[in-house]
Amino acid sequence: MSLLDRVRTTLPTSLASSDEPRDWRQLSIAAGYGAVGAVTLGLLLIVPVMAAWAADARSTTSWTDALSFAGDGWALAHRGHVSVAADAATHSVTFAPLVLTALAVVFARMAAKAMLTHLSGRAGAWWEGPAAYIAGYVVSGLVITGLSLSGPAHPNLFTVFPGALVVGFAGCVWALLRSDEPVAEQAKTFVGQRISLSTRRALRPATEGLLGYLGVGLVVVLLLLVTHASQVGDLSGQLDTGLLGGVVLWLGQLAALPNLLVWSAGWTTGASMQLGAVSVGGTSVHGGLLPMIPVLGAVPGAGALPAITVAAPLLPVLLGVFVGYRSLGNLTTYASLRTKAITAAQAAGMTVAMVLLLSWLSTAGVSGGSLDYVGPSLMIVPLLVVELLLGALLATLFLHWKRALRR
Incomplete structure (x- = not known):
């Protein structure tokens, strides 16, 4: 057997399966x-x-019912449906304030980081500890x-499960990426052996x-608030x-600010934004009744939008140009056009x-009412794919041509 064959058939020690029994205690x-990661948000x-229950002298709700609202908030933060x-x-409410969802990810990451310090030197595969952590979070x-x-x-x-799985997974992956513990190093090595270099290079530009x-x-949101402040x-x-x-x-409106950002950015792709009975399209607004929530006063009235809004889809294309430019930053001048295009396309795809994923988390709605669906229409999927890929590939072609002229 040649040395090359031995290298190909021998797994690194850190990734090789262990014959030792699993440490179920760990x-x-x-x-x-x-x-702990899940309970932290509940306690918050x-x-x-x-405090609101105690301060409201007119409240007729018992303290146990008031306490249950914290569990309802936990479900909503993980995009669960709550029947009221x-x-x-009976109406089913779906509304995940992304500030709370982001806090859930932060708490999940903090707990996962502490968890990794207790897994050094354990037997079994590296993924068992993180998998147990995610299972503990979801359950x-x-x-x-x-x-x-x-x-x-x-x-x-049933509707809480997917969101809890996403948040627990995101917090655990974040902790693994930022940790130097043995389990984290094994995870990085495992992923590095199975993901191409161009994909790893595309992660930062995608973020x-x-x-x-x-x-x-x-x-977009700031422009609407300024022009509709009255x-x-x-x-x-x-x-x-x-x-x-x-x-x-x-405070509730501030917690939903990231949702507004996602919806407004989705509108720039050319996809309409649905606010229940109100549809905000690329060139006009189809009116309807909205609840008396102050921030919704910034929604333009029914009728045609300013002519400049026709150019809004250029913004995602320019964003794709930025992603393409950033994805080529880690490549050498002499890299082939194919390598550059693949890296830029992967960054745009990520x-x-x-x-x-954020658009899915941000969507909201109240069944049986005028706000049955709030969020971008499904047309955002093909439009965003085309616009970002177009911008990224245009940037790649231009930069490759520009650098070729300098040789």
Whole structure:
């Protein structure tokens, strides 16, 4: 056998399977850390819920029912559906304030980072500890939401599961990427052996592309708020919520700010944005009734939009150009056009995947009412793919041609 054959048939020590028995105690600890990551958000939600209940002298809700709202909030943050009875009918509410979802990911990452320190030197495959952690997070999340079933609102556990799995997985992957523990190093080596170099190079530009996408949404939202400030103020004044109610209302709107950014950025692709009965298209708005939420006063009135909005789809194309430019930053001048195009296309594709995941998490709705669906239409999928890929490939061709002229 040649030396090359030996290298190909021998696994690194860190990745080779172990014949030693599994350490179930350490796996149980890993699952326990997953539970801690899930419970942390629940405890955080208990504080404002109970504070609001105690401060409202007119509240007729028992403290146990008020406490169950924290579980409902946990379910909503993970894009679960919560059934609420109103006017002799039951409505299913879907609304994940992305600030809370981001906090859930942060708490999941903190717990996963602590979990990794207890897995050094354990027997078995490297993925068993992280898998136990994710399982602990999901199961604990389902228990938290299950306990709230005794309250006036009833979360649907089946709809909580996908979001809890995504958040637990995201927190664990984040911790693995930023850790130097043996398990994390084994995970990085395992992934590095199975993912091409161009894919790894495309990860950072794709993340920057996602931030750029949210930046585009922020610009649109700020423009709407500035140009419709009087309508927002009028709605806020008509509600007469009082001091505590006003604080809760504006905190809720701030928690949903990332949702607005995702929806607004999705509108720039040319896909319409649905606000229940109201449809905001690329050139016009089809009106309808909206609830009296101050920030919705920034939605343009029914009718034609300014002519400049026709050029909005250029923004995602320019974002694709930026992603393509950043993806070529780690490549040498003499890299082939094929290599550059593959790296840029993969970066654009990863950006699309992350944007679509955020779009799914951000969608909202109340069944049986005027807000049955809130979010971008499904047309965002083909439009975003075409626009980002077009921009990334145009940037690749231009930069390759420009650098070729310098030789």
